[in-house]
Amino acid sequence: MAFFETHFFSPTLCFGTDINVFIPTPNSDELLNNKSSDYFHEGTRYQVLYLLHGAFGDYTDWMRLTSIEKYAQNHKLAVIMPSASNSFYQNMKYGSDYLRYLTEELPQMCKSLFPISKKRENTFVAGLSMGGYGALKLALTKPEMYSCAVSLSGAIDAAASIAQVEAGERNAPFDYEAVFGGTHIEGTDADLFTLIKKLQAEGKPLPRIFQSIGTEDFLYPANVNARKKLETLGVDVTYEEHPGIHDWDYWDTHIQRALDWLPLVNDSVEE
Amino acid sequence: MAHLNCSFYSPSLKKNAKITVILPTVSADDYLFHDNHPDYYCEGAKYQTLYLLHGSYGDCMDWTLLANVGRYAQEHCVAVVMPSGENSSYVDMLHGEAYLTYISEELPEFLSKIFPISKKREDTFIAGLSMGGFGTFRAALEHPERYAAAASLSGALDKTRIQNSQEAHSKKMPLNYRKAVFGENLEACGGKDDLRVVLKKRLDENASLPKLYHTIGTEDFLKDSSEDFINYAKELGVSIEYVTHPGIHDWKFWDTYIQEVLDWLPLANNMV
Numbered sequence: 001m002a003f004f005e006t007h008f009f010s011p012t013l014c015f016g017t018d019i020n021v022f023i024p025t026p027n028s029d030e031l032l033n034n035k036s037s038d039y040f041h042e043g044t045r046y047q048v049l050y051l052l053h054g055a056f057g058d059y060t061d062w063m064r065l066t067s068i069e070k071y072a073q074n075h076k077l078a079v080i081m082p083s084a085s086n087s088f089y090q091n092m093k094y095g096s097d098y099l100r101y102l103t104e105e106l107p108q109m110c111k112s113l114f115p116i117s118k119k120r121e122n123t124f125v126a127g128l129s130m131g132g133y134g135a136l137k138l139a140l141t142k143p144e145m146y147s148c149a150v151s152l153s154g155a156i157d158a159a160a161s162i163a164q165v166e167a168g169e170r171n172a173p174f175d176y177e178a179v180f181g182g183t184h185i186e187g188t189d190a191d192l193f194t195l196i197k198k199l200q201a202e203g204k205p206l207p208r209i210f211q212s213i214g215t216e217d218f219l220y221p222a223n224v225n226a227r228k229k230l231e232t233l234g235v236d237v238t239y240e241e242h243p244g245i246h247d248w249d250y251w252d253t254h255i256q257r258a259l260d261w262l263p264l265v266n267d268s269v270e271e
Numbered sequence: 272m273a274h275l276n277c278s279f280y281s282p283s284l285k286k287n288a289k290i291t292v293i294l295p296t297v298s299a300d301d302y303l304f305h306d307n308h309p310d311y312y313c314e315g316a317k318y319q320t321l322y323l324l325h326g327s328y329g330d331c332m333d334w335t336l337l338a339n340v341g342r343y344a345q346e347h348c349v350a351v352v353m354p355s356g357e358n359s360s361y362v363d364m365l366h367g368e369a370y371l372t373y374i375s376e377e378l379p380e381f382l383s384k385i386f387p388i389s390k391k392r393e394d395t396f397i398a399g400l401s402m403g404g405f406g407t408f409r410a411a412l413e414h415p416e417r418y419a420a421a422a423s424l425s426g427a428l429d430k431t432r433i434q435n436s437q438e439a440h441s442k443k444m445p446l447n448y449r450k451a452v453f454g455e456n457l458e459a460c461g462g463k464d465d466l467r468v469v470l471k472k473r474l475d476e477n478a479s480l481p482k483l484y485h486t487i488g489t490e491d492f493l494k495d496s497s498e499d500f501i502n503y504a505k506e507l508g509v510s511i512e513y514v515t516h517p518g519i520h521d522w523k524f525w526d527t528y529i530q531e532v533l534d535w536l537p538l539a540n541n542m543v
Contacts, residue, residue, distance in 0.1 A: 007332060014445060015357045016330035018289070058287035060278050086286055094366035094451035173285035178366035178451055 001025060001073050008109070012101040017083055018059050019106070022069055023114055024076040024268070039076055044268035046078040048116040049259075050102070050146075052089070052127030052134045055173055059083040066252040075264045078116045082106055086173045088158070089134030090190060094178035102134075103142045117269050124262055126150030126210075128251045129219075133158055133192070139207040140195045150210040150258040152251050153217050156192055157229070159185050160222040170218060193229050200233070209237040210261045212254045214244030272296055272345040274335065279381075283373040290378070291331045291353040293344045294318065294386065309348050309541045316542035317389035318350035320382075321533075322374065324361060324399025324406045327427075327440060331355040338526035347538050349396075350388055354378060358444060359452055360430065361399075361406025362464045366451040375410040375417065389543055396536050398422040400525045401440075401493070405430065405466070408483070412469040415478045422484040422532040424525050429496035430460040438492055467503055474507055483511040484535055486528050488518030 004021040024046055030037035051068065053061040059081045062068045072079045087098040111118050125146050127135040132154020139149035155161040162183050165172045176183045185191045189198075199206055209230065213223035220241070230237045238261060244250040273294040281288040295318070301308035310316060323340065325333040331353045334340045344351045359370040383390045397418050399407040404426020411421035427433050433441055434449065434457050453459040462468065473480065485501055487494050494515070501511050512535070518524040 007330075009328070014328055014443070014448065016332065016355070056280065056286055058278070060287065083287075092447060092451070094447055096448055097445065175366050 001027065001069050003069070004114075006113075010101055010105060012105045013096045013098070017101075019083075019110075020059050020063055020079075020081040021110070021114060022072050022079040023116075024073060024078065027073065029073075039268040041268065043270075045115045045117045045122075045271050046076065046268055047122040047264055048078040048080060048110075048124070049262070050106075050123075050125040050135075050138070051079050051081045052084065052125070052131030052138075053081070054127070054129030054131050055086055057131075058085075062255075065248040066255060068255065071256055071259055075259050075266050076268065077259070077264055078114065080106075080110055080114075080116075084131075084134065086130075086179075088130055088174060088179045088190075089137045090179050092179055093181035094175070099137065099141060103138055103145070107145065117271060119269075119271065120145060120147045121263070122147075122269055124148045124150070126152070126255070126258055127154065128152045129246065130155055132156060133161075136192050136207075136209065137190075137195075139209075140192060140199060141189075143199060143204050143207055146207050148210065148262055149207045150212075150262070152212050152254050152258065153214060153219055153246050154211070154223070155219060156211070157222045157226040159191055160225065161219070164218070164222070193233065196230075196233050196235060206235060209235060210240075210258050211237055212240045212242070212257065214246065214250050215241050216244060217246045217250075219246065272298055272341050274341060281373055281377060283377045284368040284370070286368070288373070289331050289355050291335055292382075292386070293335070293341050293351040293353075295345045295348045295350065298345055311542060313542060317387050317394070318348070319394040319539060319543055320350045320352060320379075320388045320396070321536070322378070322395075322397040322410075323351050323353050323529075324356060324374070324397070324403030325353065326399070326401030326403050326425075327358045327360075327444065329403075330357075334529075337522045338529060340529065343530055343533055347533050348540050348542065349533070349536075349538055350386065352378065352382060356403070356406060358402070358448055360402055360427075360464065361409055362452065362459065364452045365454045365459055370406075371409060371413055374406065375414045379417065391543075392417060393419045393537070394539075394543055396420045396422070398424065398529070398532055399426070400424040401427050401520065404428065404485070404497075408466050409464065409469065411481045411483070412466065412473055415473060415480050418481040420482040420484070420536050422535065423486070423497075424528055424532065425487045425491050425493055425520050426485060426497055427493055428466055428485070428500040430464060430466075432496040432499075433493070434460050466500055470504060470507065470509065474509070480509065482537075483509070484514075484532065485511050486514045486516065486531065488520065488524050489515050490517070490519045491524075492520060 132151030139146040404423030
């Protein structure tokens with residue numbers, strides 16, 4: 001893998017921001033083990049996964065706390081890890097337009113700078129916790145761009161997460177007034193189920209969804225509930241639950257399940 | 272000179288933060304020609320430290336990418352800490368992150384545990400350009416007991432006037448971000464984050480202020496508004512060393528005159 005810590009000015013955010021990027025390249029492990037290593041050609045592109053962090057985190061989290069590089073190498077998958085602050089992947093009422101940055105500016109820039117596929121069928125988004133919600137939010141905002149979305153321990157029922165925090169059941173760094181313009185998001189585009197109904201009414205294609213949650217996670221009941229809502233809406237959702245809590249052991253393990261689920265060709269793609 | 276890109280979790284920002292740090296170390300020049308170079312690695316030796324703030328639309332990499340700060344820091348044997356403050360003006364945002372607390376409290380305490388950085392007021396300085404010039408004075412007036420000197424380069428010292436300006440720096444800044452910083456009606460500009468208000472408050476408390484310095488280009492669009500603050504301070508009996516040079520609001524000016532700031536600071540040019 002070639003690794004790029006990339007720093008640039010974002011006109012959407014109006015400040016400098018960072019992404020970590022992996023692009024598959026032949027490596028010594030393949031040479032030593034007589035594995036196929038013939039995938040790095042002029043003009044080839046790679047399937048790409050946008051990988052989102054959770055609350056309190058940033059673009060460095062996935063690299064520091066999981067073996068994502070190794071997993072991506074095994075699948076010959078490009079990975080792009082951006083930062084979105086504690087924005088809940090929204091265009092904030094008081095703050096920055098992270099959703100617009102992630103769904104418009106970033107893909108446009110990455111498609112031009114890196115050899116990643118431009119096709120929907122090769123473009124995926126995944127994330128953990130706030131980023132699990134974010135993965136679905138991005139894919140449902142631009143369903144013509146992403147074919148699959150992965151939520152690991154995701155706060156996909158954002159209204160339920162807000163209620164948990166408001167009830168003082170756990171801590172969160174969110175200023176809901178700044179993020180959503182208040183604590184009542186039902187019926188708005190911040191509510192994923194509302195967004196899905198809207199897309200269905202417009203006859204737009206929905207992304208396929210992979211949903212994974214630890215049975216001891218504080219978001220477990222909300223995820224069980226969200227699964228029911230998704231299935232009732234007729235969304236193509238693959239649901240998994242496993243023993244585990246809301247931590248990096250879970251995400252390091254189950255991002256591997258998610259990669260097995262994604263329609264990866266484990267090779268470069270020709271376009 | 273060691274150049275460090277640091278990434279860590281900040282409790283006051285409630286998210287990961289990045290800083291760029293320069294620590295003077297044995298350079299090739301030291302090794303080749305200066306047998307009497309500072310004893311950088313001596314047990315107990317500490318660095319004097321300059322906190323150096325970027326302007327709006329910038330971040331923690333600006334000073335090293337766009338000016339020769341590494342070289343100047345090595346020449347003066349001063350550690351330089353460059354944080355990122357987004358477009359927060361380095362205040363505790365009304366809806367958002369507590370950058371003032373981060374810059375003036377968390378960062379010095381955290382870094383003095385990690386690096387051999389002096390914690391003494393006499394060894395701690397702060398400077399910045401444009402929005403960072405404002406942030407410099409804002410931090411220096413919030414914690415005058417922490418800084419021996421504070422220098423503004425082309426500082427945006429009059430927030431209210433700038434917010435209402437038709438100049439691109441103000442006009443092109445997203446309104447939802449500006450409201451996050453200063454409130455729905457940008458009220459904090461003329462309130463808790465108005466340098467006039469904070470300065471008056473400190474004087475009423477008989478605080479001992481850091482040495483203050485302001486330099487700006489004669490063609491800079493912020494010249495008149497920043498001068499108003501200098502004059503206001505003078506009326507209150509606070510002397511701010513004020514120097515103008517031909518120039519505009521650009522990196523040519525900041526790369527040139529950060530060198531004068533370093534000459535003005537009470538630097539030991541050695542480990543302390």
